[in-house]
Amino acid sequence: MEKILQEVLNELKELKKETSDRFDKLEAKVDKLGTKIDDIEAANGAKHIEIPTKLNTLCDDVKFIKHKQFQNEQELFHLRTRLETNEKLDSIIDKLNAVEAVTKENLYDIAKLKLIK
Secondary structure, three states: OOOHHHHHHHHHHHHHHHHHHHHHHHHHHHHHHHHHHHHHHHHHHHHHHHHHHHHHHHHHHHHHHHHHHHHHHHHHHHHHHHHHHHHHHHHHHHHHHHHHHHHHHHHHHHHHHHHOO
């Protein structure tokens, strides 16, 4: 009986050792997993800081583009206004040239009439 008890005790010790070894391996895996999670959280934290910075830069870029678009539209308005003014001046010049031509003809006619008198 004592021999059987000793065998049972040995088997229990062996089972305890196997269980302990398995538990140690499991604990090591859990520690590795914890370390990986910590690494992921650190990287995630860095991204949480990086994203607002990039968004701020993007917002600044959009504001600048809107500003430049406004400036371009203003300049385009001024160019169109100048173009319309130039077109009006060209029309006035054409009309003045026509008046000058008529005046020249009238002066020529007046000179002829004076010669006839």
